[in-house]
Amino acid sequence: DAGVIQSPRHEVTEMGQEVTLRCKPISGHDYLFWYRQTMMRGLELLIYFNNNVPIDDSGMPEDRFSAKMPNASFSTLKIQPSEPRDSAVYFCASSPWGLSTDTQYFGPGTRLTVL
C-alpha cells in the first residue's frame, strides 16, 4: 500500500493568497483527520471525517479555513486568504474504524510558508 499521500510537500505563498492542500487516504479507511503542527502548539486536530462526512470541525481556527471530502479517496484543506500565522506543517491521517485504539496513519505532511 502506498500509505497516505499528501500534496504538495512544500508550499510557499504570499499573504492573501488561496492555498489548497490535498490528501489521499489509505484505501478502505473510513476516518480522515487533518492536523496542524507548530513548535508552539504541537500537533492540533483541525477537523475529521467519517465516511466523507465532517464530524467535528471545532479545531478549525477561523472561517478562512475549510475542508472537503468529495469522495472516499480525496480530501482538501483550503485556506483563503492565507496569513503568515498559518505557516505550519499540515498533516493528513487516516484510520480504519475510528476507534481510539486504532492506528492513525499519517502522511508526510505539507510544509506551508506564508510570507
Place this chain on the structure above:
Amino acid sequence: TQLLEQSPQFLSIQEGENLTVYCNSSSVFSSLQWYRQEPGEGPVLLVTVVTGGEVKKLKRLTFQFGDARKDSSLHITAAQPGDTGLYLCAGGGGSQGNLIFGKGTKLSVKP
C-alpha cells in the same frame, strides 16, 4: 479540556545511555498511544496501551500506562542514534476515535 503534558521537552544524550520520558494529564484516558516522528515525516505509531498498569515492551523500549490511566512513561535502554526523533503521546477517550496529542519530547542520541 483534556491536556497531555510531556517532559522533558528536549533531551540530548550519548549513545548507550538510558532515558525515560513522561506523559501526564489530570484527565483519565481510555487508551494511550506513543508515536515517533522523524524530521520531514509524519508520526508513526509505536504502541497502544489500554489497561491501567499495563506494561508493553518493544525491543529496547518499555511503555507503561499509569494505574489511574492519567499518565504514561517511555523508557529506552541503551539508546542508539536511530532512536533520535520526536516522541509524541496521544490520549484517546472520545467515542469517535479522535486523539489528544502532547507537544512531544525531542530526543537526540549522539554517537
